[in-house]
Structures are given as structure tokens and as C-alpha cells.
Amino acid sequence: MAEINPAFVLQSIKNVSFENREVPKLRDEYDVRVHIEQTGICGSDVHYWQRGRIGDFILNSPIVLGHESAGTVVEVGSKVKNIGVGDRVAIEPGVPCRHCGYCRSGSYNLCPDTIFAATPPWDGTLQKYYVVAGDYCYHIPNHMSAEDGALVEPVAVAVQICKVADVRAGQTVLVFGCGPIGALCQAVAKAYGALKVIGVDISKSRAEFAKTFGADGIFIPEKPLDSNVDPVDASRATAETIVEQFHLGEGADVVLECTGAAPCIQAGIFAAKKGGTYVQAGMGQENVMFPITTACIRALNIKGSIRYTTGCYPQAVELVASGKVNPRSLITHRYKFEESLKAFEVVKTASEDTLKVMIAGVQ
Ligand SMILES: NC(=O)c1ccc[n+]([C@@H]2O[C@H](COP(=O)([O-])OP(=O)(O)OC[C@H]3O[C@@H](n4cnc5c(N)ncnc54)[C@H](O)[C@@H]3O)[C@@H](O)[C@H]2O)c1
């Protein structure tokens, strides 16, 4: 009997189901087929499930969910050189066209023709087998678990954010957000020798976790009690409190925004020192009130960061393999493949005790 390939499919907004699909075939001699062993759920998976779009990526046809995955290679095309059958690999989930100007310059995260797992219209990795270009698979050493391998993905996002920010030894780094991305940015910045890393989150449990992970200090903003206070003034006051409380002098050298929330974006601008760097990585509301005059007068370097570029994945594997960053400690929930919907519900509910939720692959 032909082998089947169970898959967890987003059929349309808020509508998921399991399907028994055909085992995917290699598309060319550079492809490999990976037996997926672990997948982490990312906020974007939940976003597509609940709202069907992120920016210009719009769900118009069913897609398999999941893009943070690792597994074992079960089939390789004749021209694959870097890995072989039986190798355990972390999968970089976006394969660009390799030919456009962005790809040629190393900024392949900007390639418009990238095939990115679980970004419409492309299928993701929450299936038994996933076919991907062999050179977008990275060998992981034996002491790294499949969970570690899957979580190389958010580590690579954090590596790119720190790369865009040009985080250096001795700097002060203020990170808004202690979710998986914020916490990993804090750990990566620390691994790069940052002098002081401060994490900010409204969730007490996430902030407290961050203190045990990468942050030297944490700040938990209080909701403004007086609704007559201008929200941007309130953000400025929050920034001033953070700068004073953590002795950041004229402000942080680097601000990494990993929430997408307007109060954090605003406070981040007010908390950066003159000539400092502010990187936007969080994706929340599409438009926010932005303190543009302060950004101008302080001559801030304002940048955006998306996905990963040349070298991020190997660097992320190295950070995890060396133990400098330990993403496994973010895991709060583990589910079997058949429990995928339950796993997604847990991420959607986002209770205080949820950080990273993992789904094991089909045996
Ligand atoms: N740029 C990229 O390549 C990339 C990749 C993955 C995720 N992201 C984005 O990065 C962000 C972080 O990802 P994540 O997986 O950690 O998400 P997450 O939702 O788990 O974490 C966001 C954190 O921000 C905190 N937060 C929200 N509003 C806040 C406020 N007003 N003040 C302080 N803290 C606040 C939340 O409590 C939460 O802990 C998301 O917006 C996600 O879409 C970007």
C-alpha cells in the first residue's frame, strides 16, 4: 500500500483539518525530503489561521501550516552535496529565487519569489514529509535535539535582528517584548557581548522568564490609569523611567522592538540615545502614531528586520550547539501531531504560562 503523508491544513480562515496527502516528490535533483520530527508554532501561523493574512500575504487557497521545523533526511536528489540520508537537519523555511538582485546581494529575505513554508500560497512543514532545497537544510549535531533544531528558526530571526542592529560588545540593548523573539534577541545580544540587556513586557511571567534567560534586567510597564493622558506622552514617560531605572545614561545604544505594539514603538524611540539604532521587528497594528520629530532630532538609525539573510542560519545553529543560546527552555507545551488543533488553541489563548508550543511529527 502506498505510504500516506498526514498534513495539518489551513483550509480557510479559522478552518483547519487533517488531510492524508500524497508523499511529496523531489521537484529536482537539488531537493531533499525530510521526515519532520518537531515543529514550533509561531504567532504568524496563528495569524494566518485567525485572520488569513499578514501584510501582502493573503490566504486564497489551503496551505499546510508550520515553518519552525527539524527532522531527518530520508531522500536526497542526485546533486545534493551538503547532506545525506539519515542526517538530522534544521530546515530554513524560505527558499528564494537565487537570481534576483536581492538574492545576488545576500539580502535574500527580500526576494519577492521566495517559497516560504506556511506563507500563502506555499505549504508548510506540519506534515509527515516536507520537500525542500537541500542547501536550505543545516546539519545539527547529535547533542542537539529535534526541538532545538526546530527552534533554530526563531533564533535565526533574532540573529538577523541583532545583525541589522549591528549589536556589539559593550553596548546597552533595550528589547521590547519577552515573547520568543524578544527573549531570543536578548539572549543573542548577550551572546554577542552586550553590556546590559533590558527586556520589557506587560506579561509578568514572560518578563520574569526573560530575567532567567538573556536579560540583565526587566521592566513591566503599568497600564496608564488616567485615560486623559496622551498615549504618546505616556510612552515618553515609560521610556524616561526605563532609562533612569536601568542607568542607561542618555538612552540605550540599541532598541529592538519585538512586540509591534504602539506604546512600545513610541517608548523605543524615546528611550534610544542620540545617534542610536532602533530596529522594528514586531508586526502588530499596520499603522501607529510615531514620534518622528524625536527620531529626527536624535538622528536615530531606524531599520526594519524580516526573516534571515546569508549566514544567519549557520550562526543560529552554532549559537544553539555551543549552548550560548538555549531555546529549548522557552518550551512550555508539547503536543502530538494529532493534537495540532489543541496546540494552536493554546497559542491563540496566550495565557500567562504559554511561551513556545511544540508539535511532534508523525512517526
Ligand atoms: N521580523 C521578523 O522576521 C519576525 C519573525 C517572527 C516574528 N515576528 C514578529 O515579532 C513579534 C514578536 O514575536 P513573538 O513570537 O515573540 O510574539 P509574541 O506575541 O509571543 O510576543 C510579543 C510580546 O509582546 C508583549 N507585548 C504586547 N504588547 C505590549 C505592550 N504594550 N507593552 C509591553 N509588552 C507588550 C506581549 O506580552 C508578548 O509577550 C511579533 O509581532 C511577530 O509577528 C517578526
Ligand SMILES: OC[C@H](O)C(O)[C@@H](O)CO
Ligand atoms: O519567522 C518568519 C516569519 O514568521 C514569517 O516571515 C512570517 O511573518 C511571514 O509569513
